[in-house]
Amino acid sequence: MAKRKEYSIISFAGRINAGKSSLLNLLSGQKDFAIVDAQPGTTADTVIARMEIHGLGSIKVLDTAGIDEYSKLGEKKRKKTYEAVEESDLTFIVIDLLKNKDNKDFAIEKEVIKRALKHKSQVLIIYNIFSSKEPIEKITELENLANxxxxxxxxxxxxxxxxxxxxxxxxxxxxTYFKKENQNIDLIPLKSGKGYVLLNIPMDEETPALRLLRPQDMAAEKLLRKYLIPVLFRMDLKKARSDNQAEKERFLNLVKHLRNSKEGLKLIITDSQAMDIVGKWTPQNIPLTTFSVMMANYMSGGNLNLFVKGLEAFSSLQDNDKILIMEICNHNRKCDDIGTKxxxxxxxxxxxxxLKIDFSFGRALPENLSKYKLALHCGGCMADRQKYGRRIVKLKEAGVPVTNxxxxxxWIHNPKAVKRVxxxxQR
Ligand SMILES: Nc1nc2c(ncn2[C@@H]2O[C@H](COP(=O)(O)OP(=O)(O)OP(=O)(O)O)[C@@H](O)[C@H]2O)c(=O)[nH]1
Ligand code: SF4
Ligand SMILES: [Mg+2]
Structure with missing residues (x-):
């Protein structure tokens, strides 16, 4: 599985034919990365390009459709552009300066800027100068006026x-201007050095072969990077749930062995489905969390308390209230699927x-979010942090509490476990 890499998302937005795709090509150093044409509306949908740029590192660039097409199709394109901007760390507003020299208010550009800033995307302006004949003083004057x-x-x-x-x-x-904020959330906030971390990974018939799931893979990589020692344990959940003593001993013997070792046991991270068992079996003085909580913290940029607070909504829920169960990807569902079952x-x-439960799978969000009294979100391991963040902002805007x-x-197995995981x- 490809390693998750920290990268920034940069989008180009602006009017039709402002030169957005040409800018993507300029940045990539490849003339034909995106299609450039004098035909208005050449870019009809968001184009995604991953690249490594010397001086910027790993970036994902989003080239978007023009925002000034006024038709039903234009409306759809605009929606996609807004989405791209809202998921970006940095938005470029591209303006054809000469064509727009008499523009009175730049209203549509301002709308994009407003959306970008609301979603914490930084904004920079690029004035694309189509003519090389204009004197520099004239360009500077127009730039100042437009600004x-x-x-x-x-x-x-x-x-x-x-x-x-x-x-x-x-x-x-x-x-010079792009500040990479919030990029350094520590996936597992343990100090580098000595120690074991036990990763409890129950498997079933549906578990994909020859690879770990992304959060498990990310956790192992992070621990290795910190010179900590990941120990992978497969718990047989069926046996564990049927109070099988041999299974309990197998787990506790390993815990004891690691605890008594010279390096010590620093943490247990379990699949959240096994929390009912692992929470009970693990001695209270051993730090314990779940892969899903780890991901929620990481994906939300350290905003785990938002999800903890979201749990409070359960106390005021009543029969027939609507809640939303949300997953970012549309994976194959096993018979006892977490989200749907x-x-x-x-x-x-x-x-x-x-309760009345609606489900939302994949990138699109339901139109009217405010009808929900609560949203339960998956760990979001298949998404960018930026995409995940946009969903949380949309829920917040609609006044919907969210948990994970x-x-x-x-919490459902033991409310006190929330503090523990x-x-x-919380450092
Ligand atoms: N002379 C000149 N032409 C440019 C410049 N930038 C873009 N063009 C031309 O303008 C046309 C539109 O450029 P694109 O990069 O496709 O513009 P776009 O904003 O992506 O357009 P849409 O995808 O249709 O919204 C093409 O014919 C480009 O060659 C520039 O700086 N100078
Ligand atoms: S994105 Fe969500 S639903 Fe998809 S695998 Fe990750 S946690 Fe599960
Ligand atoms: Mg284009």
């Missing part, structure tokens, strides 16, 4: 997107609530 009209004090840069020599200047401009069953059996599968599964991240 005044945009009125937000955003850094801007003038260039000719077709001039391949400008790539370095563009990269310098980005490096286990969580609804636990809500009914343990809380005695008859892993926290819910810990979040403790390691």
């Amino acid at each position: 005044q009209k945009l009125g937000m004090g955003l850094p801007s840069f003038c260039l000719n997107a077709l001039n391949g020599n400008k790539q370095k200047e563009l990269v310098n401009f980005i490096s 286990q969580i609804p069953r636990l809500i009914k059996e343990k809380l005695g609530l008859k 599968y892993g926290l819910f599964l810990s 979040t403790k390691i991240f």
Whole structure:
């Protein structure tokens, strides 16, 4: 499985034919990375390009459709552009300066800027100069005027997107102004050095062969990087749940062995589905969390308390209230799938609530989120942190409390376990 790599997402947005795709090509150093054409509306949907740029590192660039097409199709394209901007760390607003020299208010550009800033995307302005004949003083005058009209004090840069020599200047401009915030959330906040970390990975018939799941893979990589020693243990959940003493001993013997070792046992991370057992079996003085809680903390940029707070919504839920169960990917469902089977069953059996549950799988969110009293989100391991963040902002905007599968599964079996599984991240 490909390793998850920290990368920034940069989008180009602006009017049709402003030169957005040409800028993507300039940045990539490849003339034909994206299709460039004089035909208006050449880019009809968001184009995604991954690249390594010297001076910027690993980036994902989103080239978007023009925002000023006024038709039913144009509306769809605009929606996709807004989505891209809202998922970006950095948004470039691309403006054809000469064509727009008489633009009174840049209203559509301002709308994009507003959305970007709301979703914590930084914004920079690129004025694309289509003519090389204009004197520099004239360009500077127009740039100042346009900046005044945009009125937000955003850094801007003038260039000719077709001039391949400008790539370095563009990269310098980005490096100067782009602050990579929030990129350094520690997946497992343990100090580097000595010690074992036990990863409990129950497997069943549906577990994919020849690879670990992404959160398990990420955890192991992070521990190795810190010179800690990941120990992988497969718990037989069926046996464990049937109070099989041999299975319990197998687990506890390993825990004892690691604890008594010179290096010591620093932490246990379990699959959240096994939390009912592992929470009971693990001595209280051993730090314990779940892969799902680890992911929620990481994906939300350290905002784990938002999900903890979301659990409070259960106390005011009533029969027939609507809740939303959300997963970012549309994976194959096993017979006792967490989202569609286990969580609804636990809500009914343990809380005695008859809720109306809607499901949202994949990237699109339901239109009217405000009708939900609570959202339960998966760990989001298949998404960018930026995409995950956008979903959380949308829920917040709609006033919907949100919690996470892993926290819910810990809480439903033992409310006190929430404090335990979040403790390691509360530093
Ligand atoms: N002379 C000149 N032409 C440019 C420049 N940037 C873009 N063009 C031309 O303008 C046209 C549109 O460029 P694109 O990069 O496709 O513009 P876009 O914003 O991606 O357009 P859509 O995808 O249709 O929204 C193409 O014919 C480009 O060759 C520039 O800086 N100078
Ligand atoms: S993105 Fe969500 S649903 Fe998909 S595998 Fe990861 S945690 Fe599960
Ligand atoms: Mg284009």
